[in-house]
Amino acid sequence: MARQSISFTKPNDEWLKTQVDSNEYSSKSELINDLIRQARKQQAQIDWIRAKLDKAENSGFTNDSKNEILAKSKSLLNG
Structure with missing residues (x-):
C-alpha cells in the first residue's frame, strides 16, 4: 500500500478525529480510503x-x- 503525507485544514482534521473517536472508523487512513471509494463510485x-x-x-x-x-x-427500470 502506498504511503502518503497530506495536510488537512483544522475543521477537516477535527471532523476526521470525531469520526475515528466515535468508532465509525479505526483510523483516519481507513476513513480517507472510504471517502475516496465513495467518490470513485459516485x-x-x-x-x-x-x-x-x-x-x-x-x-x-x-x-x-x-x-x-x-x-x-419505468419498465426498463423494473426489468
Whole structure:
C-alpha cells in the first residue's frame, strides 16, 4: 500500500478525529480510503449517466408522448 503525507485544514482534521473517536472508523487512513471509494463510485455513476445522456441526445427525436416515455423508462427500470 502506498504511503502518503497530506495536510488537512483544522475543521477537516477535527471532523476526521470525531469520526475515528466515535468508532465509525479505526483510523483516519481507513476513513480517507472510504471517502475516496465513495467518490470513485459516485464518479462512475456520473460517467454512466453522462454516457446515457450522450447516447439519448445522439439517437434523435421521438414522437412518443411524455407518458409513453415515462412508461417505457419505468419498465426498463423494473426489468
